[in-house]
Amino acid sequence: MIGDSSSREKAEAFLLREARLLDEAQYEQWLALFTQDAWYWVPSQAGQTSPRDTVSLIYDDRRLLETRVRRLLNPSIHAQNPPSRSSRIVANVTLETDRDDGILETRSKLLLTEYRRNRLRTYAGTAWHRLVRDGKAAFRIASKRVDLIDCDGELEGLVVPL
């Protein structure tokens, strides 16, 4: 089972499910995909090695990620009034590691188009997921890193999760 080709397919199916939850703004279900000590990271620099010594576009531990999701669902979030619609293409999924303790690492490409108030914005980059097996068919996200190609460029506010 370890390293078998179906691991990659299962992981890919999981990533597609995650993207679908975000496209549909099912933020609570999205949050439920993460482990209790997960982190979610969008670096501010290409090749950034640490979220501790350098600022990040987003760096959430579990506590902040929960707060982020709660805010996204709060009716008074001005930056989502009107709400965005978003469309994610997740592709080029590769399995980077597949350990026998049940931990997998995937690399995938993300192309996200966000629509809000007559404007389209595009985000492109590479996502790195560290997944832990949770029972036979499912995974949990232990960490997720998204490297945007314009992470150090001049950006407008980032509200919808990548």
Add this chain to the structure above:
Amino acid sequence: MGVDAMLTHQSLRRLVEPGRVHRSLYTDPQIFALEMERIFGAAWIYVGHESQVPQVGDFVATRIGLKPIVLVRHEDGKVYALHNQCAHRGAMVVAPEAGNAHEFRCCYHGWTYHTDGRIKSIPLQHGYPACLDPKDPKLAMVQVPRVTSYRGFIFASLATDGPDLQEFLGYAATSLDDMVDRAPDGEIEAAGGVFKHAYNGNWKLYLENLCDAAHPLFVHQSSIEAAKAQADTVHSDGSGEIAVRQMRQNAAPYSFWESQVGIWTYTNGHSFLGDYHDDAKLVAAMNDPVFRDYIAKLEARKGKERAKKILEVRRWNTNVYPNLSFMSQFQQLRVVHPVAPNRTVVYTYNFRLKGAPEAMFEQTIAFANIVNGTGSLVLTDDLETYGRIDAGLSSEGAEWLQIGRGFTSDTADATGGVRGKNSTSEVYIRNMYDAWLTYMTGEGQPVRAAAQ
């Protein structure tokens, strides 16, 4: 007909009244062009910190208004601000954002420059007319005429004369002191990367928001409620802890803003919001082991008495008009770059307090992410607000914007400024318009009623 002919001093003065300003100040391209010339072309503009260019040859790109500038340390040890433009046919010479160079070479025809901007060599020089004199100081990457630093903070002015930096800063310099004095070793360094966030709105909106104590309860309601409902028992590696506490702090009721927080303003448009974050309450809480360690180091270097005095200074945002807003207590510094009447980019830097525990810098980073970050749960609602103002101003509704809050209760301050009765006074906006009028027309006006 030039811009000047259309916008006379008199017509500009009609746009600013004691308690209100005309909406065109935020939208009119001609006014924007004049601001770039008369404000950004005259005032001391923050261009960087000494620690960004520590070694000979170090350079960093910046801007003064719309003009691309290179800040560079020359072999004489001095820092120069050079117009990033080739004397030949105008190409931008220095392309990277930062680096080290012993000379600058233009990509187009290979003219090279010394790092103080003088011409070093011109290929095929025999082909140019004899009147092209490489010693001509205008035939150079032209130096910005005045560059001065105050305790490591570098300012430049495109005007050859005017008040010196010290006079320009006035009492606002004490906030820069606060930023540096907090370092046990008495030095700070820019570190930890930079945020660059953009919004569709006028540059003045940014400064007007940062000392606005009346907005958090409305603008930040979503993050306040989200943070308040957040269970403290959930796992945090420390970054979430600081962030959630900061968001909760924005929920302080108006009774707090109107009794414990003050706003102080000074000549040339500067201001600060103070007495807000008490170390005992907030981020660097007194019982936080990192902060205790820091205090011990500060006391060891400066003595107990002096350390106490340093930590007693409690300032939130200080605005140095027209392009700087910083948080001395939290080592954050933002530089405002106007792009167009309705477009602005803000660069945010962090500073490491030399001699403080490294964990303290990690807290600075976590704080930056939530307060100034591009994906912050707080700042993104401010950015949305700037966009809404810009959209609203294009309407044919209210012609005048009200900035009169606290107008009759502003009082003169012992340190030479004018303070609001409490922090929700709009005195700091009136004060910025006093400076605005002075730059734009040569003469201010009493936008601060009681003090005049």
